[in-house]
Amino acid sequence: MNTTNKSVTENVTLGHSYDGIREYDNPLPGWWKWLFVLTVVVSPFYLLYFHVGGPNRSVHEQFAAALDANQKKKYADIGDLTPDAVTLVKYMKDPEWNEVGKSIYKMNCVSCHGAEGGGVIGPNLCDENYKHIKKVEDIVKVINEGVAGGAMPAWATRIPNKNDIVMVSAYVASLRGTSPANPKGPDGSPIAAWSAGDTPATGDAPATGDAPATGTDPAASDAPAASDAPAASDAPTRTP
Numbered sequence: 001m002n003t004t005n006k007s008v009t010e011n012v013t014l015g016h017s018y019d020g021i022r023e024y025d026n027p028l029p030g031w032w033k034w035l036f037v038l039t040v041v042v043s044p045f046y047l048l049y050f051h052v053g054g055p056n057r058s059v060h061e062q063f064a065a066a067l068d069a070n071q072k073k074k075y076a077d078i079g080d081l082t083p084d085a086v087t088l089v090k091y092m093k094d095p096e097w098n099e100v101g102k103s104i105y106k107m108n109c110v111s112c113h114g115a116e117g118g119g120v121i122g123p124n125l126c127d128e129n130y131k132h133i134k135k136v137e138d139i140v141k142v143i144n145e146g147v148a149g150g151a152m153p154a155w156a157t158r159i160p161n162k163n164d165i166v167m168v169s170a171y172v173a174s175l176r177g178t179s180p181a182n183p184k185g186p187d188g189s190p191i192a193a194w195s196a197g198d199t200p201a202t203g204d205a206p207a208t209g210d211a212p213a214t215g216t217d218p219a220a221s222d223a224p225a226a227s228d229a230p231a232a233s234d235a236p237t238r239t240p
């Protein structure tokens with residue numbers, strides 16, 4: 001055995017013998033040991049710098065900050081949206097913003113409503129039948145507040161950005177009339193086509209629709225009562 005390791009060639013043992021078992025004096029190379037010492041010495045500084053020190057030092061924080069900045073940039077041009085019918089129908093038809101809505105849908109909704117909206121645990125969002133929705137703004141309300149005792153969760157706190165809620169609602173509205181693979185059967189009843197709410201009555205409604213921004217329950221429960229009433233009587237006659 002022609003090895004360059006000096007201690008092995010010389011067969012130096014450590015001198016002890018346990019049940020006849022002896023141990024070679026075969027130390028780790030010096031560079032390896034110093035590398036180990038170096039990692040031990042560096043570790044407290046690493047810990048202090050990245051985990052205890054100032055903000056935005058860890059990769060996670062930098063990622064979160066970048067996302068946040070991106071988010072701000074994303075909505076910088078359009079400002080805070082009002083979740084009314086005009087806005088929803090507008091963004092429903094905008095292919096670029098639809099992609100934003102789709103990404104929010106993909107992140108949060110696919111598990112229950114399917115990748116293409118065909119329905120899994122939750123109902124099919126692509127057909128003409130809806131359980132809780134009569135007009136396009138109702139989508140925002142269902143998503144914000146949830147329905148069926150949380151079977152459909154409330155997203156107002158989980159998706160805190162109001163514009164994100166508008167975008168995902170507009171995306172859901174755009175799913176109507178598409179043909180997903182393996183769609184679930186219809187739930188609820190057929191409703192009239194989405195209307196952009198061209199009447200002053202529904203145009204005013206968004207004022208109460210601002211309520212979710214305050215996030216208080218009483219405000220939120222007042223709003224639907226006010227906006228539901230006119231819709232029930234107006235919708236069938238005004239929509240083609």
Ligand code: HEC
Binds near residue numbers: 112129130133
């Ligand atoms: C944990 C499962 C689950 C998740 C996640 C979920 N939903 Fe739902 N969703 C449901 C269920 C269940 C219903 C139907 C409730 C009922 O039967 O009354 C529903 C109903 C709805 C409705 C009303 C459909 C109708 O026919 O009235 C909309 C719109 C909707 N969900 C959108 C979304 C969006 C957008 C997301 C993602 C932000 C989402 N859901 C995430 C389970 C879910």
